[in-house]
Amino acid sequence: MTEVDAAEVRRAMEYYYERGWTDGLPVVPVTESYLAEFVATTSRDPDEVIIPMPHLNRNLTVRLAALNAALAGCLPEYLPVVLAAWDAFLLDGMVTRSIWQSTTGTAPFVVVYGPVRQRIGLNSRGNVWGSGFRANATIGRAIRLGAINGLGLKPHVFDQATQGTPAKYSCCIAEDEEDSPWASLAADNGIGPDDSAVSATVIRSVLHIEARHTTAPEQLAADFADSLCRTGALVRPQATGYVVLNPEHARLLDKHCWSKDDFRTAMVERGWRTYRDLAAAGKEALAIGTGWRLPADHPDARPHEPPEDRDAPVQLISSLDAIQIVVAGAPNAGVSSIVETFSLPGRAPAMVKVEEK
Amino acid sequence: MERAGIPAVSLCTDAFRITAEAMAKQMGFPGYRYVVLPHPVASRTEEEITEMVRNALPDVIRVLGAGLTYQGSAEVAPS
Numbered sequence: 015m016t017e018v019d020a021a022e023v024r025r026a027m028e029y030y031y032e033r034g035w036t037d038g039l040p041v042v043p044v045t046e047s048y049l050a051e052f053v054a055t056t057s058r059d060p061d062e063v064i065i066p067m068p069h070l071n072r073n074l075t076v077r078l079a080a081l082n083a084a085l086a087g088c089l090p091e092y093l094p095v096v097l098a099a100w101d102a103f104l105l106d107g108m109v110t111r112s113i114w115q116s117t118t119g120t121a122p123f124v125v126v127y128g129p130v131r132q133r134i135g136l137n138s139r140g141n142v143w144g145s146g147f148r149a150n151a152t153i154g155r156a157i158r159l160g161a162i163n164g165l166g167l168k169p170h171v172f173d174q175a176t177q178g179t180p181a182k183y184s185c186c187i188a189e190d191e192e193d194s195p196w197a198s199l200a201a202d203n204g205i206g207p208d209d210s211a212v213s214a215t216v217i218r219s220v221l222h223i224e225a226r227h228t229t230a231p232e233q234l235a236a237d238f239a240d241s242l243c244r245t246g247a248l249v250r251p252q253a254t255g256y257v258v259l260n261p262e263h264a265r266l267l268d269k270h271c272w273s274k275d276d277f278r279t280a281m282v283e284r285g286w287r288t289y290r291d292l293a294a295a296g297k298e299a300l301a302i303g304t305g306w307r308l309p310a311d312h313p314d315a316r317p318h319e320p321p322e323d324r325d326a327p328v329q330l331i332s333s334l335d336a337i338q339i340v341v342a343g344a345p346n347a348g349v350s351s352i353v354e355t356f357s358l359p360g361r362a363p364a365m366v367k368v369e370e371k
Numbered sequence: 372m373e374r375a376g377i378p379a380v381s382l383c384t385d386a387f388r389i390t391a392e393a394m395a396k397q398m399g400f401p402g403y404r405y406v407v408l409p410h411p412v413a414s415r416t417e418e419e420i421t422e423m424v425r426n427a428l429p430d431v432i433r434v435l436g437a438g439l440t441y442q443g444s445a446e447v448a449p450s
Binding site for chain 2: 070071115166170171172174313
């Protein structure tokens with residue numbers, strides 16, 4: 015590249031900053047012809063609305079999703095995955111309920127399944143939450159830039175996140191189906207083996223679970239349930255999350271003939287706190303209207319009789335649907351994670367097939 | 372509601388002023404009048420909330436009676 019070209023590239027980058035079209039990091043300059051390469055990967059009408067946001071007078075179209083994928087650094091062939099992710103967000107329902115305007119500050123979370131993972135080089139193994147992989151980094155970023163530029167959710171204005179989360183830059187992983195002893199989450203939800211799919215939802219924290227030396231499935235279930243039920247995360251009555259098991263933990267469970275549902279059941283059985291523990295954090299009652307957790311003596315608290323036994327369990331993980339399990343990460347240590355989701359509880363994951371042209 | 376002729380007043384705390392004004396502009400009513408309350412709400416006692424509402428009541432009534440105000444009106448500033 016000559017010196018003159020480099021200066022042009024810098025000028026283009028600065029232009030995008032001046033227009034406020036970035037997430038703080040530089041974006042890839044996009045021309046009409048480059049955008050056309052993206053749009054050519056889908057049979058969908060570029061003007062099709064994929065996320066309607068009537069209360070903001072905004073619509074995210076296929077073209078806007080493609081433009082932001084290009085800005086994010088995606089290759090054109092990633093677009094079908096990005097579009098499936100947006101469809102999954104619509105199905106999940108929280109984005110169109112204005113969750114990204116909320117003070118909670120949730121991030122988009124995308125999981126990819128099926129043969130498209132290998133075709134576009136999505137990482138499902140070591141450092142799965144970390145940086146270093148173009149497809150993961152840019153597909154996650156395409157969603158965030160689509161929210162900022164397409165839906166107009168700029169921080170300090172319509173995005174009112176109190177603190178947000180680092181996952182807002184980008185949060186896209188793939189399931190390691192090859193190293194999992196079980197069928198993938200997509201297969202569990204009706205996706206065929208030759209098809210690719212995306213599940214999407216909104217999340218708060220991603221928590222490390224360090225359980226390196228255990229050989230007992232029950233101990234793993236105790237660790238995961240305890241973390242998902244931490245009082246600091248409780249705002250709603252119940253806790254929900256994705257369990258992202260590294261292959262070593264998944265194989266340990268499988269060795270003891272535990273299925274994914276066995277592990278979910280074990281987490282539900284351990285998914286409670288005592289009334290006393292909740293009261294110590296001022297979260298033993300539920301608010302009239304919102305149902306959010308607050309102290310029993312708060313004026314908005316629904317009247318209730320405290321249990322006679324303050325050490326009686328209050329169920330926080332209410333059903334198997336509150337937990338979704340995927341396998342990802344390197345099989346090199348007993349380190350897994352929990353993703354604190356913020357979608358509506360008690361539902362199957364929002365899963366959408368990738369439509370490749 | 373105000374477009375339909377029903378008197379209404381929006382209330383928000385000072386922490387949300389930027390968003391409130393962006394929302395008014397987005398909906399085609401730059402300078403829309405609303406009542407600003409001191410932040411926070413969630414962590415105040417019942418007595419503090421009552422006092423806050425009592426203090427805001429004259430503003431609420433004033434904005435409620437003013438009809439739909441927006442850009443072009445002489446009274447465009449949020450109260």
